[in-house]
Amino acid sequence: MKKNWPxxxxxxRSKNGLSHKHVGSLHAADAEMAIENARDVYTxxxxxxxxxxVESDHITASSPNQNDALFDPANDKVxxxxxxxxxxxxxxxI
Numbered sequence: 001m002k003k004n005w006p007x008x009x010x011x012x013r014s015k016n017g018l019s020h021k022h023v024g025s026l027h028a029a030d031a032e033m034a035i036e037n038a039r040d041v042y043t044x045x046x047x048x049x050x051x052x053x054v055e056s057d058h059i060t061a062s063s064p065n066q067n068d069a070l071f072d073p074a075n076d077k078v079x080x081x082x083x084x085x086x087x088x089x090x091x092x093x094i
Contacts, residue, residue: 005028006027006028006055006056007025007056007057008031009053009056010023010025010038010052011052011054012043012047012051013049013052014048025056028053031053035051038051
């Protein structure tokens with residue numbers, strides 16, 4: 001009986017101080033193999049300094065049809081938007 005390798009999601013950090021970004025997916029037998037395959041596939045030209053792999057089965061995502069219920073509560077918090085505050089003329093770049 002042939003068993004399929006699990007699907008892994010790959011995240012790469014391109015430089016120190018930046019966030020990891022999702023770059024793609026791949027199949028691998030285990031986490032170590034997923035890291036090695038991700039290095040070979042997604043960082044061939046020194047694009048990254050750090051690799052994260054997460055088995056796809058362990059990711060939970062919201063559904064696009066839940067957007068209103070999930071994100072609407074933030075719309076009534078105008079104080080979170082920078083336009084709510086008056087800045088002095090001396091402050092040019094924020």
